Amino acid sequence: MKAVVLSEPNQIEIQNVPLPKARQEDECLANVEFVGMCQTDHQLTQTGLPEKRILGHEVVCRLPDEESFFVLNDEIPCGKCSYCVEGLTSHCHNLRELGVNDNGGYAEKLLAPRSYLHPFDFKNPALGVLVEPLSCALRGVKRILTALALLPVSSSPQTLILGGGVSGALVTYLLNRDSSFSGNINLYDITKEKLSWSEYLSINRIKKPEPDLAHVIIECSGSSKGLETAFKMVRKGGLVCIYGVPRPETVFPISPLELFAQEITVIASMAGVTNEIIPKAIAIIEQDEDFFNHLLGRQVALEQVPEELLTWKPQPGTRTFVKVGGKNGNL
Numbered sequence: 297m298k299a300v301v302l303s304e305p306n307q308i309e310i311q312n313v314p315l316p317k318a319r320q321e322d323e324c325l326a327n328v329e330f331v332g333m334c335q336t337d338h339q340l341t342q343t344g345l346p347e348k349r350i351l352g353h354e355v356v357c358r359l360p361d362e363e364s365f366f367v368l369n370d371e372i373p374c375g376k377c378s379y380c381v382e383g384l385t386s387h388c389h390n391l392r393e394l395g396v397n398d399n400g401g402y403a404e405k406l407l408a409p410r411s412y413l414h415p416f417d418f419k420n421p422a423l424g425v426l427v428e429p430l431s432c433a434l435r436g437v438k439r440i441l442t443a444l445a446l447l448p449v450s451s452s453p454q455t456l457i458l459g460g461g462v463s464g465a466l467v468t469y470l471l472n473r474d475s476s477f478s479g480n481i482n483l484y485d486i487t488k489e490k491l492s493w494s495e496y497l498s499i500n501r502i503k504k505p506e507p508d509l510a511h512v513i514i515e516c517s518g519s520s521k522g523l524e525t526a527f528k529m530v531r532k533g534g535l536v537c538i539y540g541v542p543r544p545e546t547v548f549p550i551s552p553l554e555l556f557a558q559e560i561t562v563i564a565s566m567a568g569v570t571n572e573i574i575p576k577a578i579a580i581i582e583q584d585e586d587f588f589n590h591l592l593g594r595q596v597a598l599e600q601v602p603e604e605l606l607t608w609k610p611q612p613g614t615r616t617f618v619k620v621g622g623k624n625g626n627l
Contacts, residue, residue: 297312297315297403297404297405298310298311298313298403298404298598299311299312299313299399299402299403299404300350300352300402300403300601300602301313301348301350302340302341302348302349302350303348305341305342305343305344306342306606308341308351308602308606309602310598310599310601310602313403315405316399316406316407317407318407322409322411323407323408323409323410324359324407324413325405325406325407326357326358326359326405326406326407326408326413327358327359327360327404327405327621328401328403328404328405328406328621329356329421329619329620329621330355330356330422330424330425330617330618330619330621331352331354331355331356331401331402331617331618332354332355332425332426332616332617332618333354333596333604333605333610333615333617334354334429334615335461335608336353336541337351337353337605338605338608339543339544341605341606343544345396345397349397349399349400350395350402350403351396351400351402351605352395352400352402352403352618353368353393353394353395353396353400354370354425354426354427354615354617355367355368355395355400355406355425356368356421356425357401357406357408357413358621359413364415364416364417365415365416365417365418365421366415366416366424367413367414367416367424367427367428367574368394368401368406368408368413368414368428369413369414369428369570369571369574370395370396370412370428371385371386371567372391372392372393372394373385373388373391373392374388374389374390376390377389385568385570386566386567386569394406401620402598402601403598404598411571414574414575416578416582418581419585420585422592422595422617422619423581423588423589423592425592425617426462426466426581426588426592426615427578427581428569428577429462429463429466430466430577430580430581431568431569431573431574431576432565432567432568433466433467433469433470434568434576434577435568435569435573436539436568437467437471437474439537439563439565440467440471440535440537440563440565441474441476441477443535443561443563444477444512444535446561447511447535447561448533452478453478453479453480453512454479454510454511454531455480455481455482455510455511455512455513455514456481456482456483456484456505456509456510456512456514456529457481457482457483457484457514457516458484458505458514458515458516458525458540459485459515459516459517459518459519459522459540460483460485460491460493460516460612460613461485461517461540461610461612462591462613462614462615463516463518463539464483464485464514464517464540465491465493465494465591465613466591467514467516467539468483468494468499469493469497469587481500482500482501482502483499483500483501483502484501484502484504484505484525485501485612485613487612489612490612491612491613492613493587493590494613496586496587496590497587505529506529507529508529508532509531510530510534511530511533511534512530512536513526513529513535513537514536514537514539515536515537515538515539515540516539516540517540518542518543519540519543520543520546520547520549522540523538523542523549524549526538527549527554528549530558532558532559532560533558533559533560534561535560535561535562535563536560536561536562536563537562537563537564537565538562538563538564539565541566590613591613591614591615592614592617593611593616593617594610594611594616594617595616595617595619596617596619597618597619598618604616
């Protein structure tokens with residue numbers, strides 16, 4: 297089968313590889329239909345991995361003899377370690393993560409446990425690539441809402457989203473629809489281009505962040521500049537959430553003394569996809585496909601993936617996605 301294989305840092309290419317063979321009883325061979333191109337894939341392409349790997353974790357697939365499309369839960373925990381027992385399955389000591397430490401979806405076929413494939417019925421099946429990032433956002437927003445209790449204001453916290461990419465869009469969307477959140481949301485992104493999702497939600501875009509205004513700043517860009525801006529702009533006693541994935545070389549932009557003196561609360565949210573949260577994400581997209589269609593960007597072919605991951609130029613505010621299957625699927 298054709299697959300996109302990362303062999304070393306910035307060495308990624310289309311190869312013909314053997315079909316994967318099941319290693320466990322519940323594993324099945326699925327036909328890949330769509331894959332979302334996440335910034336994590338770009339970062340892994342740059343840094344490389346300990347061994348050759350097929351990347352791609354935002355996967356939509358189909359199974360032989362079944363009509364449904366399925367979305368992959370790429371995080372497969374052991375269920376036995378102390379972190380699994382505490383419900384922190386993304387921190388599992390033995391986590392199998394398809395597209396990271398095991399082969400993922402930039403291929404014609406994918407081997408995955410059947411219980412980690414979730415059926416859905418969207419009018420546009422390509423929207424399935426947004427289920428995994430929305431699942432991550434659901435967990436992130438839950439952590440943010442919990443931390444709001446530490447703020448000096450009990451209602452209407454001024455909230456600034458840094459980064460108008462898909463991560464920022466999903467966090468904003470979930471906060472905007474949550475009845476328990478009464479904050480005023482502003483958005484800042486370095487691009488001057490239109491972000492159709494923010495216009496759809498009528499979110500105010502600011503031209504330049506101003507210090508001492510926001511009680512809550514959610515850093516969604518993953519950039520070192522974004523992280524620096526978050527700590528420079530947040531009010532004393534405020535909350536900073538690190539949501540965008542920082543690059544490996546990024547250093548913390550504030551000293552412990554400054555953090556202490558300003559009484560800034562810092563939280564972070566990484567992944568958190570589970571078999572319990574994915575159906576919730578599916579239900580949200582089913583109810584509002586019009587919004588989520590704004591987040592789909594360019595469609596590319598499997599053969600274009602290496603160049604896309606090396607150059608990384610997604611349309612602002614959208615997810616580039618790969619169409620792998622044929623017109624009617626590749627069953």
